[in-house]
Amino acid sequence: MTTDKSTALFIGTSLVVAIVVGAMLVSGWRAGSLDNDIEWLFWLGAAAGAAGVGCFGAATARRSDPHRLVAVGLLLFMAAPVLCVAAVMVDYWI
Numbered sequence: 001m002t003t004d005k006s007t008a009l010f011i012g013t014s015l016v017v018a019i020v021v022g023a024m025l026v027s028g029w030r031a032g033s034l035d036n037d038i039e040w041l042f043w044l045g046a047a048a049g050a051a052g053v054g055c056f057g058a059a060t061a062r063r064s065d066p067h068r069l070v071a072v073g074l075l076l077f078m079a080a081p082v083l084c085v086a087a088v089m090v091d092y093w094i
Helices: 003-027 036-061 067-093
Strands: none
Touching: 003 036, 003 067, 036 067
16 A cells, blocks of 8 residues: 555545534534443544544555554544444433
């Protein structure tokens, strides 16, 4: 993987995060509105997404083989919405 692809992933995921967080702020939704028993799952997803974007940024800055960082970043960034949506759905059923 070239650094151009890593850079594209970093820019793309950063834009996705900015749009999602902006939409949440505009709508007035807060993670604190979730039940305390399940809120940790949402924050785990948010941390996974941030770590995924961080991995893409590190892969962009790294001149040698960025394959492992990109693979870990993809795994984390794809797991993040699953965890966050699961937290919201479970909160609905609690």
